[in-house]
Amino acid sequence: MKKLELKFLNQEGRVVTLALDEPVEPADAAKISAAMDTVLAANCFSSSGGDLVAKKEARIVERNVYDITI
Template structure:
């Protein structure tokens, strides 16, 4: 399963992560940057440490799970 993680800094300088399932690939860096800028501009998410004020990182994370038969 892949996720797009958008990481921001809040007013307290702490990292806040927004995760989105099944991102389009290859990732469009310009579109991701624009979306992150819009999230900050619209002030639409609030964390326990205040508003999101700065972009920190965007990444696609893949998690593989293999069951072990017992």
């Protein structure tokens, strides 16, 4: 399963991650950056360390799980 992780810094300088399932690929860096700017401008998320104040990074993470018969 793939996820798009949007990482922000909060008022305390700690990293806060918002994860979205099944991102569109190939990823459009300009659109992702603009969406992160919108999140910051709307101030619609908060964390235990305060409001989100800056973009840190964005990345696509893939996790593979394989069952083992025992």
